[in-house]
Amino acid sequence: MQNHEHESAIPDVHDATLTPTAVLHALRKNRALAATVALAVLLAAVFFTLGQKKIYRAESLLQIDPKPPSPLGNDVQGVVDIGTGNFWNNKEYYATQFAIITSKRVAIGVVQELGLDHNAAFLAEASPGATPPPQQVSVDEAAETLQDRIIATPVKDSRLVTVAYDDADPDRAQKILSTLVDTYVEQNLDYATNSTSSAVNWLRGQLKTLKTELENSEMSLHQYKQSHNILSVSIDDQTNILRTEIQKLDDMLTSVKAQKQEVAARKAELATISSTDPSNLPEQELLSSALLQQLRMTYLEAVRDRDALVSQGKGSQHPEVLAANARVKIAKDGLLQEVKNIKGAADNELRALGSQEAGLTKLLQASQKRALDVNLLEIQYDRLARTKDNNEKLYSMLLERTKESELTQMMRVNNIRVIDRPLPPRDPVKPRVPLNLVLGLVGGLALGVGASLGKEFLDRSVKSPDDVESRLGLAFLGMVPQIGSVAPSGKASGSRRGRRKRQRGHEPENLRDLELVVHRFPKSTVAEAARALRTNLLFMSPDNPYKTLAVTSAGPAEGKTTVASCIAIAMAQSGARVLLLDCDLRRPRLHRVFERDNDVGLTSALLDASALPRAINETEVPNLMVMTSGPLPPNPAELIHSDAFTRTLDSLRSQFDKIVIDTPPVMPVTDAVVLSTQVDATVLVVRTFKTSKDVVRRAARAMADVGGHLVGVVLNAIDVSRNHYGYADYYYYRRDGYYDQESASPSTTN
DSSP states (O other), X not given: OHHHHHHHHSOOOOOOOOOHHHHHHHHHHTHHHHHHHHXXXXXXXXXXXXXXXXXXXXXXXXXXXXXXXXXXXXXXXXXXXXXXXXXXGHHHHHHHHHHHHTSHHHHHHHHHHHTGGGOHHHHHTOXXXXXXXXOOOOHHHHHHHHHHTEEEEEOTTSSEEEEEEEESSHHHHHHHHHHHHHXXXXXXXXXHHHHHHHHHHHHHHHHHHHHHHHHHHHHXXXXXXXXXXXXXXXXXXXXXXXXXHHHHXXXXXXXXXXXXXXXXXXXXXXXXXXXXXXXXXXXXXXXXXXXXXXXXXXHHHHHHHHHHHHHTTOOTTSHHHHHHHXXXXXXXXXXXXXXXXXXXXXHHHHHHHHHHHHHHHHHHHHHHHHHHHHHHHHHHHHHHHHHHHHHHHHHHHHHHHHHHHXXXXXXXXXXXXXXXXXXXXXXXXXXXXXXXXXXHHHHHHHHHHHHHHHHHHHOOBOOSHHIIIIISOOOEEEEEEOTTXXXXXXXXXXXXXXXXXXXXXXXXXXXXXXXXXXXXXXXSHHHHHHHHHHHHHHHHSSSSOOSEEEEEESSSSSOHHHHHHHHHHHHHHTTOOEEEEEOOSSSOOHHHHTTOOOSSSHHHHHHOGGGHHHHEEEOSSTTEEEEOOOSOOSOHHHHHTSHHHHHHHHHHHHHOSEEEEEOOOTTTOSHHHHHTTTSSEEXXXXXXXXXXXHHHHHHHHHHHHTTOOXXXXXXXXXXXXXXXXXXXXXXXXXXXXHOOSOOOOTTOOO
């Protein structure tokens, strides 16, 4: 959990985004690079254009009609469709013709016509007047070379196509294109003519075969009619007669069956008449028989007379009653006899209808059998007739087509017409000088801009205070200019021309001891930067000023020793008693800077506390003492982390107002990380345009992980002559405004 808290103290801010402001800044900063790249690309385009061979283009205009002329009318069609004549297929047809124009077949015809396979000038695309060495290639290779130089371009919204040919010789271009156009037109016509001739010959052969087949089919049909006694068109008549006969027999049979059913129903009703009371007769029978009606009425009257006598009280033996019964019996017997006669007639009728039904059924079956026989004859007849009709149709169609093809063969109709013959071109089409120069300029500007942006945004080194604060999330303490970045005349690497010459001598171009420039040249920009850094450190903690200050860097050769010396000298110049302590127990430098022996130093005091006074040496800088590293130990990290080092540092705190400690880099070793936990503040030195943001981020995180107190970053080796971020303006303002005095000697103090 502690590690996470320390990591959160070092924000991982992303690098600059590609905003318009950032782009303009990058272009302004790297304008020299952009101009150089653009000029180089433009010059390359110029030399490339001037070095190209001049190419001339001959052009010819052709008209391609998808629907060719029809002298014989639209009803007479050729064997081969030269064009499509279909609007929706025109696009495909034109594309096919464009491909044919540039095809190898046409190219081979041109090569053979002009002998281009052994034409050295054509093969080498030689300019007029040039005499290339003789050479010869195969016809296919020469055709492929020719194909590469042919261009077919359709004219928009028309049936025209522009055929062009490129060559270094304008006369040769015109000659080759003329031959190409003629070859294409002739091959198109030859294709149609040859195809028509082949088709006519084939049609004639097929016509002879079909004629024989037609004659055979006609004879077969005639023999079949003759063998089956079939007259012309009698099959249909017989079929119609049989169909009518079958229909009539079927109707008659149906009618007999209906009558039979009706008689059977009548017989069933008659069977229901009771012999005891025959008066209850079917109504249909009564209506159809007057005799039956009369007998029934006689029977009913006899019954009423008898019933009347009985109702008068006369007995059954009464003579009148007996006479009445005799009349009833006679009437009843007569009625029953008539019913019996009717039943007998119904039986006879039913038997007659049955016989009639059987006869009709036999007739119908016979008719159906004859119809089936006729159907069989008709099937074979139709098969023979169909074969004959088909052969007749094919023969007629083929005969007509043969005649039309023979007429078409006699005509040479072409759907391709040359509108404009090619002429010798006057001006070259390549190289296109204005276009190439414009493209070179545009490409150069684009590459220049890309190079500027790439250099700016792909460079992950720390370059400005904004990188420290915005990108890394660390405090910016100050900057130390690069020694010699401001020329003695006051000119910042070619800028700020016209600076006053009295500034000459403020800062020499080369110093042997860079770490002492603040003391020896107190009016230099480096001294001003050191004093500004001292002020910033003071205001970082005004209530509890830092007494022990460790100066380190992320990696080696970033100027931490120089920055530590400058800070220590600037603090000593303010009147504080300062000790510059060399804790770089691996590659110490302070003993060489101040020209002291390194026999007795920090390691000596750690091993023997009594050696501490002898390890402290005075310097040429007032109020500044220096303690060298002493003999190098085998275990520097353990020694710095020891109790002896803590006691020694506490003892030094009591003797000095400020202690500035020079430490090893953070990333290679852990000495500075360990030491950052024992001092009041740690300053991280970053060399501009060298140290990457990722390395600084890891160094800061390493100290944060162990609880070290990193107060900020110092940018070292700032080249104020670049004027990328206003450095030169800042320092010249300070020099011109406050230190426009005679140069001071190296021993001059503030």
